Amino acid sequence: MTSSTADTTTMTGQGLEDEQRRPTRTPEFERRLAKRYRAERNFKRMGQGAIVFSIAVLVFLLGNMLINGIGGFQRAELAVPIDFAESGLIGDEVSLTAPSSATVLEIQGLPEIVDRYAERALGEAGAAQLSRDAWRDVVAALAEDPLLINGQRTFYLAASSDLAAGLAGEGSPQMQALADQLESQGLLASNWDLGFLSRSDATSPQQVGIWGALKGSLLTMAITLALAFPVGVLSALYLEEYAPKNRWTDLIEVSINNLAAVPSIIFGLLGLAVFLSVFPNYRSAPLIGGLTLALMTMPVIVISGRNAIKAVPPSIRDGALAVGASPIQVVFHHVLPLALPGILTGTIIGMARALGETAPLLMIGMRAFIATPPDSFTSPATVLPVQIFLWSDEIDRGFVERTSAAIIVLLLFLLVMNGLAIYLRNKFEKTW
Amino acid sequence: MSPIILILIAIGLSLAGWLAGRAKAWTFQEADPAVRPAARPVYYAWYVAVWIAIPVGAFVVLWSILAPQLVTQSVLASPGAADLPAFGFERESWLAEARAVANGNAPGVFNDGAQALIEPFREANARYSVIGYVLTALIGLAGGMLAFMRLRPDFRARTRIERVVMVILLLASLVAILTTAGIFMSLVFETVRFFGMVSPVDFLFGTFWGPDPMSNPQNPDGSRYGAIPLFWGTIFIGAIIAMIVAIPLGLMSAIYLTQYADPRVRTWVKPALEILAGVPTVVYGYFAALTVAPMIRDAAVSIGIENASTESALAAGVVMGVMIIPFVSSMADDSIAAVPSSMRDGSYAMGATKSETITRVLFPAALPGIVAGVMLAVSRAIGETMIVVMAASTAANLSANPLERMTTVTVQIVKMLTGEGSFDHPATLSAFALGFVLFLVTLALNFIALRVVKRFREAYD
Numbered sequence: 001m002t003s004s005t006a007d008t009t010t011m012t013g014q015g016l017e018d019e020q021r022r023p024t025r026t027p028e029f030e031r032r033l034a035k036r037y038r039a040e041r042n043f044k045r046m047g048q049g050a051i052v053f054s055i056a057v058l059v060f061l062l063g064n065m066l067i068n069g070i071g072g073f074q075r076a077e078l079a080v081p082i083d084f085a086e087s088g089l090i091g092d093e094v095s096l097t098a099p100s101s102a103t104v105l106e107i108q109g110l111p112e113i114v115d116r117y118a119e120r121a122l123g124e125a126g127a128a129q130l131s132r133d134a135w136r137d138v139v140a141a142l143a144e145d146p147l148l149i150n151g152q153r154t155f156y157l158a159a160s161s162d163l164a165a166g167l168a169g170e171g172s173p174q175m176q177a178l179a180d181q182l183e184s185q186g187l188l189a190s191n192w193d194l195g196f197l198s199r200s201d202a203t204s205p206q207q208v209g210i211w212g213a214l215k216g217s218l219l220t221m222a223i224t225l226a227l228a229f230p231v232g233v234l235s236a237l238y239l240e241e242y243a244p245k246n247r248w249t250d251l252i253e254v255s256i257n258n259l260a261a262v263p264s265i266i267f268g269l270l271g272l273a274v275f276l277s278v279f280p281n282y283r284s285a286p287l288i289g290g291l292t293l294a295l296m297t298m299p300v301i302v303i304s305g306r307n308a309i310k311a312v313p314p315s316i317r318d319g320a321l322a323v324g325a326s327p328i329q330v331v332f333h334h335v336l337p338l339a340l341p342g343i344l345t346g347t348i349i350g351m352a353r354a355l356g357e358t359a360p361l362l363m364i365g366m367r368a369f370i371a372t373p374p375d376s377f378t379s380p381a382t383v384l385p386v387q388i389f390l391w392s393d394e395i396d397r398g399f400v401e402r403t404s405a406a407i408i409v410l411l412l413f414l415l416v417m418n419g420l421a422i423y424l425r426n427k428f429e430k431t432w
Numbered sequence: 433m434s435p436i437i438l439i440l441i442a443i444g445l446s447l448a449g450w451l452a453g454r455a456k457a458w459t460f461q462e463a464d465p466a467v468r469p470a471a472r473p474v475y476y477a478w479y480v481a482v483w484i485a486i487p488v489g490a491f492v493v494l495w496s497i498l499a500p501q502l503v504t505q506s507v508l509a510s511p512g513a514a515d516l517p518a519f520g521f522e523r524e525s526w527l528a529e530a531r532a533v534a535n536g537n538a539p540g541v542f543n544d545g546a547q548a549l550i551e552p553f554r555e556a557n558a559r560y561s562v563i564g565y566v567l568t569a570l571i572g573l574a575g576g577m578l579a580f581m582r583l584r585p586d587f588r589a590r591t592r593i594e595r596v597v598m599v600i601l602l603l604a605s606l607v608a609i610l611t612t613a614g615i616f617m618s619l620v621f622e623t624v625r626f627f628g629m630v631s632p633v634d635f636l637f638g639t640f641w642g643p644d645p646m647s648n649p650q651n652p653d654g655s656r657y658g659a660i661p662l663f664w665g666t667i668f669i670g671a672i673i674a675m676i677v678a679i680p681l682g683l684m685s686a687i688y689l690t691q692y693a694d695p696r697v698r699t700w701v702k703p704a705l706e707i708l709a710g711v712p713t714v715v716y717g718y719f720a721a722l723t724v725a726p727m728i729r730d731a732a733v734s735i736g737i738e739n740a741s742t743e744s745a746l747a748a749g750v751v752m753g754v755m756i757i758p759f760v761s762s763m764a765d766d767s768i769a770a771v772p773s774s775m776r777d778g779s780y781a782m783g784a785t786k787s788e789t790i791t792r793v794l795f796p797a798a799l800p801g802i803v804a805g806v807m808l809a810v811s812r813a814i815g816e817t818m819i820v821v822m823a824a825s826t827a828a829n830l831s832a833n834p835l836e837r838m839t840t841v842t843v844q845i846v847k848m849l850t851g852e853g854s855f856d857h858p859a860t861l862s863a864f865a866l867g868f869v870l871f872l873v874t875l876a877l878n879f880i881a882l883r884v885v886k887r888f889r890e891a892y893d
Binding site for chain 1 (some may be wrong): 485530590591594597598600601602604605606607608609611612614615618619621623633648680681682683684685687689691692693700701703705707708709710712713714715716717718719721722723730735770785787788790791808811812814815816817818821822836842849850863864867870874875876882
């Protein structure tokens with residue numbers, strides 16, 4: 001640094017002769033330099049700190065959900081041996097596998113039979129803590145294996161949420177003592193609960209499942225995709241390839257940019273004020289939810305689709321035109337297939353956002369207590385994020401773990417979708 | 433009558449028309465090899481299919497509106513309808529019950545009078561669904577035949593089809609305008625109804641918010657509809673607390689990632705930040721309510737603040753800030769990248785350190801873009817719903833203490849519309865007025881931000 005200063009001063013002339021002789025690296029200069037370098041290091045450290053903080057929050061958030069959620073995939077179950085041959089229940093292959101088997105067995109007194117065997121195995125205090133709907137699991141087992149009606153089996157039936165809390169070391173001291181006693185006898189254990197993935201909403205955290213909400217989400221997403229994808233792609237094609245430069249086109253562009261920035265809850269208000277007054281019978285149906293989310297997702301698809309179409313080089317269009325293709329043929333035979341991977345990536349990202357969306361669906365009533373999975377696009381349903389919201393409002397402690405487990409399922413779906421988008425982008429991305 | 437069967441008929445007929453059209457087009461060349469058809473066979477096929485699909489589609493829409501009315505009319509003409517009350521609510525409910533039973537949506541009727549109407553309903557349903565199917569088939573066949581007759585070697589099927597495609601493309605892009613208009617109209621309509629009951633002055637300048645959905649809707653108490661505490665809560669949580677978290681962290685992480693970080697670090701950290709942006713807001717809300725809020729309250733109590741709330745504005749704001757970090761970061765990233773590298777090189781040539789270059793050259797040059805990014809971030813934060821619904825309070829409070837309970841516009845929209853109040857009550861309608869204010873504010877923020885970004889880009893291009 002010293003030598004370069006010397007060079008410049010010599011060249012600039014005589015007037016700077018004095019300065020040339022003065023040493024550049026004075027103590028003040030060194031101090032200033034050290035201070036500047038210190039500031040530099042601190043600045044860099046602040047940047048690192050910001051990154052570390054963001055990542056730490058992410059890890060804390062995901063770790064928190066994971067640790068809580070693992071408990072949500074388990075439930076406290078009581079071992080109850082039932083001897084069907086002795087119990088006097090009657091049934092054959094036809095009646096036990098029929099949909100009405102639960103009613104038939106209830107009339108025959110199955111709930112009382114289950115209670116009696118539970119009392120025999122667990123004692124009175126233990127049997128009182130059997131979940132009230134536990135006999136339905138027995139019905140399901142009989143439907144699966146009707147020959148069981150002549151034999152016996154030890155069932156692992158859901159315990160009450162009080163006893164489950166006791167097993168987790170929370171709740172009242174009596175329950176904790178009872179849980180300890182039953183656990184030491186090997187009658188009470190926390191088992192993996194695969195039924196969580198196949199049941200629907202219930203009032204007790206021991207009996208809830210997410211299949212109903214998941215199916216509602218899938219139906220809603222199907223409607224959203226079926227509407228938003230074609231409309232989004234076609235309007236992206238129109239705006240990018242054919243639209244004349246005039247006031248109407250500007251209006252369309254402005255509306256799309258605005259829609260992409262409107263808060264999602266406003267779409268909920270639109271759904272409530274317009275869709276629900278046109279179809280008042282379809283309150284909380286996946287059809288209306290899908291319609292609302294489609295309007296929200298469409299701008300995302302249009303914007304990403306336009307970028308993908310813009311990335312197709314003009315030489316492709318010129319080449320096609322030169323061999324006699326019409327403008328429509330150019331776009332549908334050449335531009336669209338080349339832009340499709342980019343459009344799909346944008347669509348998946350838009351769909352992932354729609355899958356996690358809660359607020360607009362709350363507005364149109366998809367927050368009712370739905371204990372059976374929806375069987376059509378027009379039957380009442382709820383969706384996974386709304387289910388998470390509803391469970392998070394429950395007072396029962398058992399719902400905390402169930403909520404986290406539902407969040408894990410939702411995050412897994414989002415992870416798969418985003419992974420697919422990244423894979424598509426890497427696999428088909430072309431640089432021309 | 434089931435619309436699915438109608439749609440299946442339409443698709444089946446179109447497919448048949450498509451195949452017939454193509455088969456006819458193939459015969460052109462076989463019949464006379466010297467003739468060169470004006471279009472490829474597939475266009476003749478589409479021409480016939482379109483002539484079936486469009487009229488049938490229009491008819492199906494019309495019929496699904498018309499048929500229920502025709503059914504009701506024929507039921508009213510039946511002898512069972514003689515006992516029907518002449519007017520009013522009861523008449524409607526009898527009809528609705530009988531209709532539900534006849535359609536298989538309900539097991540039985542409550543009013544015995546409706547029992548006599550079930551059979552007429554069933555009969556009329558069956559009659560009109562057969563009429564519907566026959567008419568659908570006839571219209572499809574007529575359209576198909578008409579188109580089929582016009583197919584000749586010199587018929588320009590391609591240009592016709594392309595005209596239809598262009599119209600479809602135009603219609604698709606009009607959906608965006610319709611949606612915007614729909615949002616605007618529905619918000620304006622309900623807001624005007626609300627302002628017919630509560631004065632806009634009370635709403636915009638009142639300082640007490642406490643609508644009572646059970647009160648008499650005819651005579652609402654305007655002094656309970658002051659939205660100032662909501663606006664303040666929204667600004668305090670979304671534009672102040674969240675931005676205090678998001679701006680420094682987002683900006684510094686963007687600077688570190690673009691200016692300092694090793695490319696290998698960047699390939700790992702950037703997707704991690706994107707994950708932070710992809711986490712659904714309901715998950716953030718759960719995190720805020722269950723983990724962050726108790727943490728903040730305990731911390732406040734441990735330093736001697738006794739009345740700290742678990743629904744504090746601070747918890748919701750901080751978590752919202754974390755959610756916004758990736759957004760601010762990517763906006764800052766874009767604006768810094770847009771600064772010409774000659775400016776940075778000039779600064780280095782003068783002997784400035786990296787941090788001096790960033791803070792004194794790059795940052796001022798990128799400032800308009802960063803400000804626009806922050807405005808977009810604010811507009812996103814004030815429209816955010818789930819975090820505040822789950823973590824903030826529903827109690828309106830005009831206070832500057834971040835540990836106090838506070839509510840926002842979005843929380844009140846959700847509260848008013850998910851409550852038990854009737855749809856005509858001013859408390860319910862106030863949600864639309866709040867939504868309208870939110871819509872206008874976010875729109876204005878976005879509009880200004882996009883203008884700033886555009887001008888900023890032009891300055892350096």
